[in-house]
Amino acid sequence: xxxxSQKPSRDICxxxxxxxxxxxxxxxxxxxxxxxxQPGQSLTLIATANQGSEATYESGFVIDKFPISRPNLTFxxxxxxxxxxxxxxxxxxxxxxxxxxxxxxxxxxxxx
Amino acid sequence: DQQVKxxxxxxxxxxxxxxxxxxxxxxxxxxxxxxxxxxxxEGPTFLISISSIKDKNEDGRFxxxxxxxxxxxxxxxxxxxxxxxxxxxxxxSAFMDSNYQLIWGAGTKLIIKP
Numbered sequence: 723x724x725x726x727s728q729k730p731s732r733d734i735c736x737x738x739x740x741x742x743x744x745x746x747x748x749x750x751x752x753x754x755x756x757x758x759x760q761p762g763q764s765l766t767l768i769a770t771a772n773q774g775s776e777a778t779y780e781s782g783f784v785i786d787k788f789p790i791s792r793p794n795l796t797f798x799x800x801x802x803x804x805x806x807x808x809x810x811x812x813x814x815x816x817x818x819x820x821x822x823x824x825x826x827x828x829x830x831x832x833x834x
Numbered sequence: 835d836q837q838v839k840x841x842x843x844x845x846x847x848x849x850x851x852x853x854x855x856x857x858x859x860x861x862x863x864x865x866x867x868x869x870x871x872x873x874x875x876e877g878p879t880f881l882i883s884i885s886s887i888k889d890k891n892e893d894g895r896f897x898x899x900x901x902x903x904x905x906x907x908x909x910x911x912x913x914x915x916x917x918x919x920x921x922x923x924x925x926x927s928a929f930m931d932s933n934y935q936l937i938w939g940a941g942t943k944l945i946i947k948p
Contacts, residue, residue: 755936767936814878825870825878 725749728815728826735805735833742801743813743829750795751817751824756788759812759828771798771815805833837861838926840939848947853911855942857924860905864926864937869898869909872921872941881922882909911944919946 725748735741745754754771769777769790777790792798802809810833816825839858847853855869865886870878884891884898884907891898897910911918921941 766938824880 726824726826732830740801740803742799744799745815745826747796747817754798754817756800757814807833809833838937838939840942842942844943846945847914850913853914853944855909855922857907857939859926863928866927867907868925870923914946916946
């Protein structure tokens with residue numbers, strides 16, 4: 723399986739600021755995804771990152787709040803914009819290309 | 835509306851015995867099912883999967899069973915080992931409305947007792 727490096731691993735951010743999370747894959751993956759896991763809840767898919775085009779967002783998530791880039795098959799970024807305390811969560815990127823899925827190690831975001 | 839349900843938030847099993855983790859789903863369009871294992875402070879790691887055209891898939895100590903008529907799948911771990919203590923997520927996937935979707939259960943925390 724591919725290995726995904728995700729950074730930052732954690733951050734504490736001020737309300738109203740933005741944070742960009744990066745995921746770098748060591749090999750090409752067909753599909754990349756961004757998830758959010760809030761405390762006590764299951765993973766929630768935010769969007770599918772499409773190479774060279776706009777991401778496909780799930781219901782309840784919009785591009786203005788969570789802009790995503792995927793310039794090639796091995797790299798993607800998620801920006802959490804204009805943050806509020808409700809955005810405090812773990813954010814995960816994931817990818818699939820061969821057998822099974824691989825996930826990054828997650829970014830623990832705290833908004834104060 | 836939870837399409838993938840893991841009704842047991844936690845499960846405690848004696849080391850060496852069989853661990854059985856259950857997952858129910860409601861959407862008949864799901865065509866691929868996956869189990870993930872997650873340790874604290876780490877991302878989930880892929881464990882085993884099964885296509886909807888099969889009813890069993892085995893990989894070492896891990897076996898996944900799929901009962902499509904009951905919309906139920908289970909993960910069997912035998913024998914259970916202390917390193918198996920983790921949270922286990924089941925997930926189901928399908929192409930719906932021209933989008934690839936992956937729906938997750940809430941997870942079951944497995945505790946292996948020595």
